[in-house]
Amino acid sequence: MKLSLTLSHQPSKLSPFHPNSDHLIGASRNFQIPFYLRRSMSGKSPGLVQKTYQNIVAKKKSAIEGVSEEMNLIASQNKDFAPSRRLIRSAFVDTQQQLDHVLFKMAPNGIRTEEWYEINSRGLEIFCKSWLPEPGVRIKGALCFCHGYGDTCTFFFEGIAKRIAAFGYAVYAMDYPGFGLSEGLHGYIPSFDELVDYVIEHYTKIKGRPELRGLPRFILGQSMGGAVTLKVHLKQPREWDGVILVAPMCKIAKDVIPPEPVLKLSTLLSKVIPKAKLLPQKDLAELVFREPRKRKMAVYNVISYSDRMRVRTAVELLKATSDIEMQVEKVSSPLLVLHGAADKLTDPLVSKFLYEKASSKDKTLKLYEEGYHGILEGEPDDRIFTVINDIVSWLDSRCSLK
Template identity: 30%
Template sequence: MLMKAALMETLLEKFYKNHQILHKESFMLNQQNMKIFTQSWRPYSTLQLKGLVAMVRYNSESSWLFELTSVAIAKAGFLVCAIDLQGHGYSDGLAGHIPNIEPIVSDCIQFFDSIKVDHPKLPAFIYGESLGGAIAILVCLKQKREWNGLILNGLMWEISAKFKPTWPLEKLLPVAAFLAPIWKIVISKPLASKSYKEWKRKLVVKNPNRKAPGKPPMATALELLRVSEYVRRHCHELEVTMLMVHGEDDVVCVYRSARFVYESAASEDKILKFSKYVASVDW
């Protein structure tokens, strides 16, 4: 096991060297005294950094597949940072258990602010993918005018009716979450075959830290539904410059929902681009 870990570390070092990327990882103690895993990537030369990009993704560690996006952005001349959310990756917390989204948002703000303080002259952008986009929206709603831009890739704040739990499960969820908050539930029909392109699915399987696909705990499922409703009611308050990209063929993260956020946002500078691909999802 130790030899495998050492080999992975060596391969990572070669990977970063080949891409001329400086990588840093550490743990942050949050307001709940939990250890939260953090990472950052930047090009070798920091003399001409274009900006800071804070990355958010739900139900996934910030390494491996998501890290490829971080490295690509860093190679383009940006300082990139990300965290493993509570209960995910290397961070403390019961696996997948998020009865309240507020501590998650607070963790993001705490870490991202610490990076911004060290680089006050860099324009700061927040990137959210799938359900991480909903979290990024919540951060921007709390920190109005503190971000230079919001980037949403395959935004998921409302799950397609095709994949919602059958009635009366959804209606009984509040009671079930109260009685058995950590009991796991099928919140949607199987999405694995729809979640990634084929090459991504193969890469996900090879992740040495990959855990078996799990069902979200009752309390988490209920909170995600609450977050969806909150985004629907408050996305019109967004004033940040915004770029949204979404796959027209995405059957899970419905593009009509992305258009709703785009059209509702009060942002004066906003762009919505659709493309022919299936975005990855978090469920």
């Protein structure tokens, strides 16, 4: 069931997030407390409200340079649940689009975008988005996107989707439950197979859209989204005209797998305290973005999950990659695998392993020299365009056969 056709990106004149709003009300003026914080702590003593405000301001490590103190307050809210993530995104969407990044600066004009929420079979609101070519341009095919761990489809992928759409493709994306703007506990994957089933559920509806009738349909997965994509394909081996994987997470390197006692303890804890944030999480920006200037923009992905990994999530990711590794020979779809040769998050040798073992008769592997994990967003501009053009060229050649 579709809940809404379009989300407004413009803050209301009465919004507490509007930069010109009179957000300091009554006695709160003495503390300079934003209205949204005062409202959320209604009934609390002024001293407690002020202390909460001061504690938030004190979080210098998470401060985003170049935005106001109020915007930093908004970004520092607890993101465990979807309503706060949606408020944060609403406040930052215009700022994100103005970043000095080629994906935003050189985004094609005229692309038709739509945002909406749908209720999935579990009763969760799932955020969905589409990018279609400008009116009058023939649609060649559909491309459905699966995002990476902790990520969303509303930041860098916006620019990627627009460029692909400009070449004549209808691009569709969703945020998994617990990620981005979709409902669910932030960063929590209680079952990887269920997550995959939700993706299949949504994209089955997408493939039935009138504008896609008779057209080839492809699926693209990045990083953890590569594991999602492979599992989707393994469950639906004849439902896709091609699979594209970008730096896919499809096999855990032996030197990364925890010792057996740690694995057993993690499995036990995942049953007892599954939502606990216990696994260490470091800033991965240096491993994702090769270009330092682009690396600094990672903090603007304000609704990404960057906290410690939840216990059940970690166990589910290990199980998923193990399952994929055991079935890799069953990968039979036309396959394009793209990977940065210097990626230290997902091993390019694993992509080579996948390429060699897959039973696909039509398969291509491209390794990009010196490329880091984020070859679609963290590389020099010319490399980003090269990777996107490689995807489009591969799509074009498969669509011409239909």
